[in-house]
Amino acid sequence: MSLYLITVLTNVCLFSFIALSAYLILIVGEVSFGQQAFFGVGAYSLAIFYVYFDFSVVFSILFGMTICFFLALLLSLITIKLSGLYFAMATLAFAEIFRLSMNLIRFPIEKEDRATGLNGPEGFENIRWIFENNIDPLGFFYITLIILSILVIFLFVLERSFVMKNARIVGKDLILAQSLGISPRPYRVFFIGAAGAISGLGGGLFALANTYIEPAMFGMMLGVHSLAYTIIGGLGLPIGPLLGVLIDIGILESIRFLSEYRMIIFGGLVAIILIFYPEGIISPRIASRLKRLFFKKGL
């Protein structure tokens, strides 16, 4: 594989994490504009634990995920009364508060004669894990691919359990869920928390892959993109968001020769895809048809 292709595929894997986190929130029927914040919290906490405290990389990622989980839990608890646009705006406000405060915090240090550390809008430089351990781009791609596959397999297993089925009912129709005896709030809170943790995991890997992070990377565009991936891919199966990321980055890269008109074509194309597949390409209907094909007993 050429280096270019490896880089593109690594990016597909990394953005799949944030797309999966948007997917989990959409399943419980909410729309979040703020997943980029957890991506950013994951990236920054990895960088802080790894650079300032010399933790091992695995622990840094795990700590980052835990922080993201509890932050998301906190956010979902304070916004428990909100839904729809109100919830979306609350998450957006949260994400922007995170991003803007990262612009203000400066605490630069020098490590092995290299400037690093939190440095406001100039970002956090020199997270040198992949250089210190001599991991080439292909190796890093395999690492992210393996972690992503484990996550997707876990979500597939979860799909067969009652947790996911109940969550889907909560997302589809709140009143139906309540009349079936499903209490919506625990599902909502837990799924938002889990989405935060997944996003944080992706953010940690992103920081490792980039070796440099800055607050501007975690703007609103990233969050809305993650929503778009999920909506294009469909809410039927956990591979839907991955397909969305592939389509998005794939189309964008393949029409690179049209560079000037790229976004003009792409924007129109996405809108037209959504007209024909309003529930995404792997919609719940297609997903249940696929399930019947593979598991003869069906649901």
Next chain:
Amino acid sequence: MEFLQTCIDGLLFGSAYSLLALSFSLLFGVMKRINLAFGSTLLLSAVFSLWIDSVFSIGIFGIFLVMLGSSALINIYVEKLCFFPHRGNYGATVSMIASFAIWMQLDELSSFLLPERTASFPSFLPDSLFLIDIFIRIDQLFLFFIAIFMTCIFFYVLYKTNYGLLLRGVSFDRELAKKIGVNSNKITSFAFAFSGIFGAIAAFLILSTESQVTPFFGFWCTLKGLVAMMLGGIGSLPGAIIGGLVLGLIESNVINYLGAEYRDICTYLILLFILVVKPGGLMGSAILRDERAASERI
């Protein structure tokens, strides 16, 4: 006196936010949908009219008219591509994402028409300051009064004309309006065109006080309009006006007392606080968790 000066500055600038929030509120009231492409519609119409001006030199009044027309047309294009196909009950998120895709498209188009990234926008009033114990910029004062005038027209159209009545009917209950023979698709297109024209006037005023167009104008409009609308309360038109003014007041006071880099942080903190404590916004009705909230999912 310093406080008074800051508040006056805030109110004058907040009136521009109010206009943006009103156009957003109109669309949200009628469609129960968010049009993320709204800001870039305004940007594209401004850039397009500047481009026409550079070719045919139509003058400032011509720019104004071209802006109104192109903004209405682009808004109808957005409606046909993003909102018309998804007008069913569950199309809310999808139409939002579609409008996001169109946002990218329109932004790219405007950077195509504006290769040098920044262009000067003609301003039609002298940029002088005058003194009645406190400084007030004439063009901002003018913007303020135009905003009040525009709001009056807005309310006149909504509450006194036939179209306004139909529009409010569709907004109140789409199904019921259909059953009594209202052509809701046509009314929706009308609402989009109307909010496009209204937004274009707001954008024209803002741009001529700033006297330049940058590619960030579209994103800025979308964000400020949304935040002002949420502060005031969704679906309440007086709320949108008050939300815009409050946003202006907050920003100018924070800039004065804390510094410019804290401006957006404080705005979002206050927004989050209001959403948590009084979810309906300052003027909006308290949201009913179950039925209304379910139908008002974006």
